[in-house]
Amino acid sequence: MPNLYGVILAGGWGASLWPLSRLLHPPSLLHLPGCGEGRSLIQETVARVLTRIPPHRIILVAPREQELEIRRHLELLGPGLSREITILAEPVDRNTAPAIAWAAQVLARKDPQALMAVFPGNQLLARPQYLWEALAAAYPVAQEGFLVALGITPGGPETGYGLIRQGPPLGAASGSMQVYRIEGFGEKPDPDTASGLAQGGYCWNSGIFLWQASSFLEALGRWRPQLLKNLTRMGLEAGASPPPGDYGRLENISVDQAVMEPHDRGAVISLPGDVGWHDLSTWQAVWEAAPKDQDGNYAAGEVLYADCRGSLVLATHRLVAGLGLEDLIVVETGDALLVAPRQQAHQLAKLTEPLKAQDAEVYRLPRTVFRPWGTFTVLEEGPGYKIKRIEVYPQGRLSLQFHHRRSENWIAVSGQAQVTRGEEVFVLQPQASTFIPREMPHRLENPGTAPAVIIEVQHGDYLGEDDIVRLEDVYGRLI
């Protein structure tokens, strides 16, 4: 299918898998049980798409703040991939309609015949051959101008996914697969409705779609003309960097609500229930996707447990001991811990909303913060000091900076840490240390080929991240 393009939505700013995911570390960047070979969810998704669509026909829409980290995940999956795959970087958190519309515009200009398959970046699919069969069956229908949604045949009542009601068949069946008209497109059902739906004629909305880029833009122009007009006015190309103000004015609406619900040329084709499809948008879904022991438990990290059933226990930084747990989620990270019944995990917002409202670090930042030059991790904070482990990637280069309110001791642990300290430039050998007084311009870089690790001890009456005055930065960050 030479006109088939893949569009992967790598955003999802939410904190649905908090405390593993954070505002600046979305679910698609996580390594979760069910992902193969130590892959992240986005790597898993890209690898799946790559089996049928070459990288130069893949577009990834991602928040600008995660672009660098996503590129790193792509490079780890296959060297060169981050250059071959097009990344559209959103400057502001927007829902799926604007993201998909941007990709559709880019594709329609590039190839008027383009068919785009849209994939959420946080799903697993154990048996993807069904996906490709379904897309092949949907292909002729999409070429007729239909917007085709992929459905999942429900295995039981479920309130976590939106529903699609099937209408009369459309076109010829392909093997056992038949495309239907969409008769109704709905929100997540309440529990009563959900339990009445198992009988048939309904499927879950997987968030996977197939359509001609041009049909989609036409439908968008009909149902959300202002959104299309505002987007068109920006005249965005691939590689463009939309102004946050203009992009932020695009209507913040899902593609389901903006187009699929009102549209009269929607179609649906369902995957069988046993394809191993998992939308990892809640801890309950992660538990479902995880390989479990005979008592229904999944544990990762340093975990000790007895008499537990149906529980998911993830430990990242220390021993987690569980006794008598029933259907519980326990997720431990270096700076936060979540305990909740699996059945209530979808109400996580009750906890994360207050954190969001406070703009709490534990909501925004992962414990290990990814920067273009490497990472830093706050190991400990106490009165008057803060300890960080800083890892500088090979060839990474922090900004030339100084601080008004803190001094720093740097101790090299491994690798080649090149230090600029006022007028001096020298390599800090492992075990050696150097002191950076307040107000002194300094820079850290790694001229080597292995990561450089240093321990930084900050001293001062104020130790916030915002006391950085950048004098020069190779990544263009001066604030």
Next chain:
Amino acid sequence: MPNLYGVILAGGWGASLWPLSRLLHPPSLLHLPGCGEGRSLIQETVARVLTRIPPHRIILVAPREQELEIRRHLELLGPGLSREITILAEPVDRNTAPAIAWAAQVLARKDPQALMAVFPGNQLLARPQYLWEALAAAYPVAQEGFLVALGITPGGPETGYGLIRQGPPLGAASGSMQVYRIEGFGEKPDPDTASGLAQGGYCWNSGIFLWQASSFLEALGRWRPQLLKNLTRMGLEAGASPPPGDYGRLENISVDQAVMEPHDRGAVISLPGDVGWHDLSTWQAVWEAAPKDQDGNYAAGEVLYADCRGSLVLATHRLVAGLGLEDLIVVETGDALLVAPRQQAHQLAKLTEPLKAQDAEVYRLPRTVFRPWGTFTVLEEGPGYKIKRIEVYPQGRLSLQFHHRRSENWIAVSGQAQVTRGEEVFVLQPQASTFIPREMPHRLENPGTAPAVIIEVQHGDYLGEDDIVRLEDVYGRLI
């Protein structure tokens, strides 16, 4: 009551309140909800005893390894107390019978008329006036040679405490308080038995006793002659340091089993159920003693919760978020986390026994390890490095030492850290650092009056605590 002495059992090596308590950090050293004014359990107990018994008539039996830390708690309670109160330091973990017998021998030699009141070191008592009334009522009976146990009138069925069955009254009642003969002395009941006992005639065994030291030794000689003989052979005085081999050969048996059960001159007096007595030997008991919100929750530390009931959540090092918890115990420390239903908390050994069997650090050592000179806390370990925060008490002095396999960077954070580094001696000013190569003798001490805090970064292929060669130590530790 000039002949009344207080004996406080500060041991309890177990890990019943793991992960807060550790083999080398027993429950009596913990600060738990229900303790007043930031006191530890042992401070709470000593303060209670001190209201009626002067410090020179108090004996504390404690594991030798905790003696220094207990002295520190006593000094914090009242300067000079650690010298006035006698501490008997057990070199080996033994049960209550040998501990009490040692104290009884010391007292009987000092004062042939000595009456000793025995108190476990891990209990709370909200209304202690009843305790003193009960002891006053028991006094004449104890003087007649009876061994008097203090009972607690049960508020409901409970399987966590041993039982005492009351027989006929003994002596005259004092107000509403009556001493009874003990008719039966039993182990913790099974749930069926427990629910049948609420009607009366039974009470819980509080572990508090009153008797003449001489009557106790007489009874011990009758029921456990070998234990008494072995103890007598050691000829221990207060301040003596029994050889671990000899002390370790004393029968490891509880006072209940060794003496109270077989003895025919046992008596019991009960405290009313509402005295606010709490034996903090399980997390369930800690929850019961804690002041709770209207939904029965107690939370301490950085805790965020919603829709929780009947739960105890303690956070010491990071945010703990609980959603929908019901009757759950969540205890977070820097290196371990426990999650268990309250009702199952007494089965904690299912988790701690495997840790004990592995001699795991997380079972033995608290995250902050107490030393005679101060404390150290391992903040982070990674490949080739380990980071510690070291706090040296005023006038504290580490041993002069060197390491075969590691070098160290020291960074001063606060206080006066005096460094010996080979031939040099100097004060490391806050923010300054120094490097200790492998094999170089070094020492850290604090000549100041405020604690000195340094951050230590170790480098090496092996970073175990046992790579310390001590050349000189003011606390007599050369291995």
